[in-house]
Amino acid sequence: MMKKITTGIVAHVDAGKTTLSEALLYGAGNIRNLGRVDNGDAFLDTQQLEKKRGITIFSHEAKLTTDDAEITLLDTPGHVDFAFQTEEVLSVLDYAILVISATDGVTSYAKTLWNLLEKNHVPVFIFVNKIDIAGTNKGQVLTDIQKSLSENCLDFSQEDQTFYENVASADDQLLEKYLNGEEIMNSDIQNLIVQRKIYPVYFGSALKLTGITEFLAGFDKWTKEKEYSPDFSARCFKISHDKNGERLSWIKILGGKLQAKTELAGEKINQLREYNGKKFTTVVKVNAGEIVAATGLTKTYPGQGFGATYAKEASLKPVLTYKLNPLDEDIHACLMALKTLGDENPQLHVTWSEHLQELRVQVMGKIQLEILKQLLQERFTLTVDFEQGSILYKETIAQPVEGVGHFEPLRHYAEVHLLLEPGPRNSGVVFENNCSLEVLTKNWQHQIMTALKSKEHLGVLLGTPITDVKITLLGGKGSIVHSVGGDFREATYRAVRQGLMELKEQDQLILLEPWYDFRLEVSQEHVGRALNDIQRMSGQFNSPENKGDRTIIEGSAPVSEMQDYAAQVRGYTHGDGIFECVVKGYLSCHNAQEIIKQKNYDPVSDLENTPNSVFCSHGAGHTVTWDKVPETAHYPYTYPLK
The missing domain is CATH 3.30.70.870 (Elongation Factor G (Translational Gtpase), domain 3)
Known part of the structure; x- marks a missing residue:
């Protein structure tokens, strides 16, 4: 029985990703004519927009059959602006094929892709493309890959004694087996690849079909099918619309099976389609390990999990x-x-x-x-x-604080106490419940936790989202007679804002802005100008590296300063300079006071996100300002700093 493998091809733009897809399909005999990206006839670039621009913008699917495997091949966008679509695809891959251009080496975006593959625990095969171009050196490229990505990226193009020594060195148990003179089995190597302990590297030229046969044979030999649970689980990784406007939910089955005309997440599936390029066939059911496009679903979204599979949130977000x-x-x-x-x-x-x-x-x-x-x-x-x-922009906190929210108009009652703590950089907002059932009933706790997760909480510096914060429910108070639906939601939102106002008073809030990691390559005559520009943009850089008559400068800088720099580089180098950047994440804002003053945001006047609370006295509700809430609260403070 043939093994079923889902693989995706990922790469920096112009590394030859779609060209490799075409070469693999042609080499395996699945297409008769070899398409070209620049000719607009690539099998996987099916959209008019892609044909016009000569780049992949959307992820596409094709079927590839080898001697031992039925491979679902997913091509992904190569431009950094569409990295979020690539990240969605990674969540459903059994293996990834990372394409590295021999002429460019390991770029900043290739490193970003590598980190995403690591985060998603995806085993990786590496194809070094354009090795035929004059001036490229196989040994130098491999050294660059091992230095930039992992020392366990190993040349799989020759299976000799050195090859087996290198493989064995990646795992203590296997090394012991090898030193004892025992044979290293193919299954041993397959397991190391799955465990991401080694990464096979192959070399060739996709355009000239060099190394394609060897790569296909190696991929066939060193991959193994996943074992799936009989219980149904699946993940949606893409939403699209066909030429008739029909909404398609692209789903990978991760356990059990899925049938047409059945319900998924409360909606009935109309049709199941298996695509190969632009064409599709309808099927009655799909099994674990297979990918299908379902019609009839209106509420699905990329990253959504079904059955035993959890939802996945993207780490790459717009800035x-x-x-x-x-x-x-x-x-x-x-x-x-x-x-x-x-x-x-x-x-x-x-x-x-x-x-x-x-x-x-x-x-x-x-x-x-x-x-x-x-x-x-x-x-x-x-x-x-x-x-x-x-x-x-985003906002975060520098030290812990207990925030209190109270909502008590006439015939309503709820009080909530939350602990806000700083989290690791780029960790988002996480929630925890540390409240006893003796303090708040299970239903009230559920209302509070639901309220916390259902809103994008805004900071009090600019009114922009908070991030890198852990929010823990400590306690609170309810009334069997007066607490009704929505009371705890109101108290929860006010508690978050009240805590943030406390920290603002103590100057313990931090404004964050997105930063780029950049790589700039210019001739030596332009190095002075480049370094001055980076300093002017409040950037940081490593020691410049000379490569022949070219200089490579790598570093990081605020997006606000560097977002239009590519055009400037083209201008002062007359098109000769190479500039690429990827979003590094959120770091402290380089001109925070200037931005805060410019925005002039008044958190107390933001009535939809008020930090104030409502208390009841003499039969009527009245507002208590945020700074007076702690002394007016009914439930005692529980955080030890208070």
């Missing part, structure tokens, strides 16, 4: 927000179109302000914005523009 200029188009038609695109990509965070009659979206960068404009034109015949965006 820029832009306002739509509808030009002569109807703003509500634009809203409906963006809602469809936002359904496919929730990371767009499409927001509509009825009061301002404004539409805003969040994006990773300028290329994604250009693609968004073209999608609106081609799919919805809407000609629009986007106006200069602003940076998405």
Whole structure:
């Protein structure tokens, strides 16, 4: 019986990812003609927009059959602006194929992909492409990969004594077996690959079909099928719409089976489709290990888990927000179109302000914005523009605090005490319950925890989302007679804000901004200008590295300062400089006081996010300002610092 493998090809833009996909399909005999990305006839670049631009923008699926395996091949976008789509695909892969260009080496984005693969525990095969180009050196490229990614990235192109020594050295038990003269089995090596203890490296040229046969044979030999539970579980990793507007939920079955006409997450599946490029066949059921596109589902979203599978949140998130200029188009038609695109990509965070009659979206960068404009034109015949965006700032805390919220208008009652603690950088907001059932009933605790998780909590410096905070329920108070639905929600929201105001008073809040990791390659005559620019942009950099007559500068800088720098590099190097950047994450804002003063946000006037509480006296509810809430609270403080 043939093994079923799901693999995805990931790479930096222009590394030759789609070209490798074509070569593998052609080499395995699954397509008759070898397509080219630059000719617009690549089997997996099925969208008109992709054919025009010569880049992959969406993830696509193809079927590839070898002697021993039925492989589902997922091609992914290579441009950093679409990294969130690549990350969604990683969650359903058995193996990944990371393409490294021999001419570029390990780029910043390749390192980002490597970290994402590690986070998702995906075993990796590496294909070094363009090895045929003059000036490339196999040994140097392998050294670069081992230095930048892992020393256990091993050359699998020759199976000799050195090969087996290197493999054995990656695992203590296997090394002992090898030193005792025992044979290293293929299954031993397969297990090391699955455990991410070794990473096979192959070399070739996808365009010239060099090394393709060897890579396919190696992939066939060194992969093994996963073992799946008989209990149903699955994950949705993509939402799209076909040419007729039919909504497709792309799902990997991770256990059991899935049948058409059955219910999934409360909705009935209409049709199950197995795609191969643009074409599909309908099937009655799919088994574990297979990927299917389901119709009839309206509420699914990328990252959603079903059955025993948990939901997965993306770690790559947009850092820029832009306002739509509808030009002569109807703003509500634009809203409906963006809602469809936002359904496919929730990371767009499409927001509509009825009061301002404004539409805003969040994006990773300028290329994604250009693609968004073209999608609106081609799919919805809407000609629009986007106006200069602003940076998405976030806020965090520097020390713990107990926050208190009280909500007691007439015939209502709830009090909530929360502990807010600083979390690790880029950890988001996490919640914990440390409240005794003797203090609050299970139902009230559930209401509080639900309220905490159902809202994006805003900080009090700019009114932007908080992050890197752990919020723990400590205690509170309810009334059997007066506590009704919604009371604890109100008290919970106020408790978060009250705690933040306490910290603001103590100057213990930190404004965060997104930073880029960048790599800049220029000729030596431009090094002085480049270093001055980086310092001017409040950036940091490592010691420049000379490579022939070129200099490579790597470092990090605020997105706010560096977001338009690519155009400047093109200008002062007359197109000769190479600049790439990826979002590093959120770090302390380099000009926090300036931004806070500019925004002039008043948290007390933000009535939808008030830090104040409502108490009852003499038969009527009245507002108590946040600073007076602790001394007015009914439940005692439990955090030891108080």
